[in-house]
Amino acid sequence: ITFTDFAMESHPNCDFDYLTIYNxxxxSSPQIGRYCGNNGPRPFTSGSRYLLLYFQTDVSQSAMGFRATYTTDGLGCGGILHGNSGTLMSPNYPQNYPHNLECEWTINVDPGYHVSLNFDPNFFIEAHSNCIYDYVMIRDGPSEQDPLIGTYCGNTIPPAFNTSTNFLWIRFYTDQSVTNTGFVARWQAVDSQCGGTFNATSTPQTLTSPNYPGNYPHNLNCRWTIQAPDPAQRLRIKITDMQIEAHPQCQYDYLQLRDYPMDDTGRTLTYCGRQLIEFDSRKPTLQLNFRTDVNSAGRGFYLTYEIASCSRNITADNGRLVSPGWPDNYPHNSDCRTILRNPGRYIAVYFNDFYIEPHPNCAYDYLAFYNGTSTSDTQLAKYCGQTIPDPIFPQSDVILMQFVTDASVAHAGYDLTFSTSRVSSGCGGNLMATQGSFTSPDYPQPYAHQQTCNWLIRVAAGRVITLHWDVFDIEAETNCNYDSVAVYNGANAQAPLVGRYCGNTNPADYTSTSNMLYIRFTADQSVTGAGFRIVYSS
Known part of the structure; x- marks a missing residue:
């Protein structure tokens, strides 16, 4: 681009009228410069197929403005690359690449194939520990909103990679300072072993890892997109068998669930090892990614997917339940019935959030609990309004939840956590939802004497847990030798002790260093207290 005329209001910092050029x-692209007065830009060649000119004027002085001419050539970078094989490289390779580049390539191979990408050994890009200056960014899909594979700089060659679809997106960004020789990358189409887009129905459908129940192959990168037909519907995933190479942070092989929104800001849950998961999506689309490396392999996974109905039967040690549409308003004219059952274990229900149409007798919308499987069984509680209800300790191994709404007012609904224990209702258990709450047994009534309760909070790999003490009243003693709550930074009481607490001062919030926290509550035979309520997030 060449500017033949240029005249604008002058200012040392070009704060009033100005022209800014982005490469x-x-x-958000690299800024070439901001110009005003009579000092226009010198002739300039962009680094890609885009150039943005931003012209800003204020309310006062005016001037002639600018006139420019532009031409195009084939020496830029970026673009859409169709074909089942090819090569791309940094501009000027093997000479040093220019400053202020933003090159974006989208590689598109034939449907039914995936993209295999390999970088040549001569990879030299300005180094930084977080690659904030010059970098190559790679995403698994056709756009910047798709899952990030990695951001690379320095002289460490990016690992070979196979996409989960027939698209790959690459950005090469450079700033205004240090430069180097850059890179050469080669791609080819390879047969897909897994992945695809599936439509859910109200009947459960099956999805497994490749070769299940035999060991899955190495170097897999599978992506499945599951969608419901109606924008108001949600999806339910039940993983009933999982054997994936174990690692505390799932760095090697893993199954990842990506929920709305699908970009880097969305909810992402990563699992490996042996886990059984039940998961409801926030929106009608869900993405599953299965990655494996070159080493160990296992049986993989077996799961079912379906449109999430508001009525269900659950047999599980723990979980999180939300009203239909949560956190948006629940639908009208619903009668949702959920049976929680775990033979031989006591169930406890804790409320995290609550807002159901208020009425003195809960005559319109309500959430009711019954000690059994039918509304003819003993009603334990019936709730509406905006006050978070107290926990429910039914002293039973089966309860019915009934959520009823009428044709008029609607609110956000409910968000609750349930757990089970072999000791007594509310005394310990496992908690695996991404967020939740729990209390001392019998809360808000004083806790009983002579009990020890253990809770293990375990969230998805790659997450950490933050504990917040909402209420705390435990028999006081200088060294907490009588009644106490102990927190351990790990999976059991052999993990590092964070602290042992008693008295009536809320302990400080604490964030774990891994995806597990262990909490032990101990009460002796004498003085008691109101107990505690803990809220956790991850």
Whole structure:
């Protein structure tokens, strides 16, 4: 681009009227410069197929403005690359690449194939520990909103990679300072072993890892997209068998669930080892990613997917339940019945959030609990309004939840956590939801004497847990030798002790260093207290 005329209101910092040029398609692209007065830009060649000119004027002085001419050539970078094999490289390779580049390539191979990408050994890009200056960014899909594979700089060659679809997106970004020789990358189409898009129905359908129940192959990168037909519907995933190479942070092989929104800001849950998971999506689309490396392999996974109905039967040690549509308003004219059952174990229900149409007798919308499987069984509680209810300790191994709504007012509904224990209702258990709450047994009534209760909070790999003490009243003693709550930074009481607490001062919030926390509550034979309520997030 060449500017033949240029005259604008002058200012040392060009704060009033100005022209800003970006070397790319948006204002987040590298800025070439901001210009005003009579000092226009010198002739300039973009680094890609985009150049953005941003012209800003204020309410006062005016001037002639600018006139420019532009031409195009084939020496830029970026673009859409169709074909089942090919090569791309940094501009000027093997000479040093220019400054202020933003090159974006989308590689598209034939449907039914995946993209295999390999970088040549001569990979030299300005180094930084977080690659904030010059970098190559790779995403598994056709756009910047798709899952991030990695961001690379320095002289460490990016690992070979197979996409989960027939698209791959690459950005090469450079700033205004240090430069180097850059890179050469080669791609080819390879047969897909897994992945695809599936439509859910109200009947459960099956999805397994490749070769299940035999060991899955190495170097897999599978992506399945599951969608419901109606925007108001949600999806339910039940993983009933999992044997994936174990690692505390699932760095090697893993199954990942990506929920709305699908970009880097969305809910992402990563699992490995041996886990049984039940998961409801927030929106009608869900993505599953299965990655394996070159080493160990296992049986993989077996799961079912379906449109999530509001009525269900659950046999599980623990979980999180939300009203239909949560956190948006629940639908009208619903009668949802959920049976919680775990033979031989006591169930406890804790409320995290609650807002159901208020009425003195809960005559319109309500959430009711019954000690059994039918509304003819003993009603334990019936709730509406905006006050978070107290926990429910039914002293039973089966309860019915009934959520009823009428044709008028609607609110957010409910968000609750349930757990089970072999000791007594509310005394310990496992908690595996991404967020939740729990209390001392019998809360808000004083806790009983002579009990020890253990809770293990275990969230998805790659997450950490934050504990917040909402209520705390435990028999006080200088060294907490009588009644106490102990927190351990790990999976059991052999993990590092975070602290042992008693008295009536809320302990400080604590964030774990891994995806597990262990909490032990001990009460002796004498003085008691109101107990505690803990809220956790991850």
């Amino acid at each position: 790319g398609a948006s204002v």
